[in-house]
Amino acid sequence: GEKKKAEAPKVLRVGTEPTFAPFEFQKDGSKEFDGFDMDLIRAIGKQLNMKVEILNMGFDALIPALNAGNIDVAAAGMSITPDRQKAVDMSDPYYVAGLVVVVNKDNTAVKGINELNNKGIAVQIGTTGAERAAKVPGAKVKNFNTNAEVFLELKNKGVEAVIIDKPVAEYFLATGGGKDYAKIVGDTMEAESYGLSLKKNSPLTKEINKALLDLKKNGEYDKIYAKWFGA
Ligand code: GLN
Structure with missing residues (x-):
């Protein structure tokens, strides 16, 4: 009989902004994408039998890129x-x-x-941190493309403060140069949950949710979580 040709896996084009450790980052001098979101989206790709390709872009470029059809998913610690x-x-x-x-x-x-x-106040452009800063009466908000620039501005005392996601601030203080000069003050604000983003009415949204659920059921999600945040 005739053998059926194995179909090449479809490509899942993923956009991210890799200055957001431990969710997405590139180790010094490396082009590899590392982090919790990157492991998660690769596991989802496997689940969907798709080949994951990761693209580096500005955080504020992710939603336009989805709408333009240049990427299929944004995996970028994006709050819902x-x-x-x-x-x-x-x-x-x-x-x-x-x-x-x-x-x-x-x-x-x-x-x-x-x-x-x-x-x-220094923030990354297009983030919920930027939105929160804009609500502070009289604040002079400085927007930057990357979180590396945001923290450098604080280090140089170009601003009084940074508003950023708690897990990213904690990771930066625990592992990065931040522990030399920075500290977290006050309470956690704005309970937010991260979601993956897709073009409006994408047929993939349902599949991605199903894959997420499967990874939670089969223990893979817990493994990735433990790798980055401890058990
Ligand atoms: N969670 C924040 C937001 O969605 C920040 C995300 C980021 O900087 N990558 O706006």
Whole structure:
């Protein structure tokens, strides 16, 4: 009989912004994409029998890239918000986060968001941190493309504070240069959950949610979680 040719796996084009460790980052000098989101999307790709290709872009370019059809999924620690849900499909939540204020270690005046009125705040452009900063009365918000620039601005004392996702701030303080000069102050703000984003009404959204659920059931999600955040 005639053998059926094995079909080449379809490509899943994934967009990310890799200055958001431990969710997505590139080790110094490496082009490899590392992190929790990257492991998760690769596991989802396997589940869907698709070949995962990861593309590096600005955080604020992800939703336009989905809408233009240049990528199929954004995996970028993207918080599920009503505005985004209007613009794109968002998957079921896969990680619970929130925002925090980060200041210089020697800053004793700022104890949280309430002491930031009329002060300079650095954020990554297009993020929920940027939205939160914009609500602080009189704040001078400085937007940057990468979180590397955001933290450098704090280090150089170009701003009083940074508003960023809690797990990213914690990881930066535990592992990065941040532990030399920065600290978290105040409470966690804005309970947020991360979701994967797809073009509005993408046929893949249902499949991605199914894959997420399967990975939670078969223990793979827990393995990836433990790898990055401990058991
Ligand atoms: N979770 C935040 C947001 O969705 C920040 C994401 C990021 O910087 N990658 O806006």
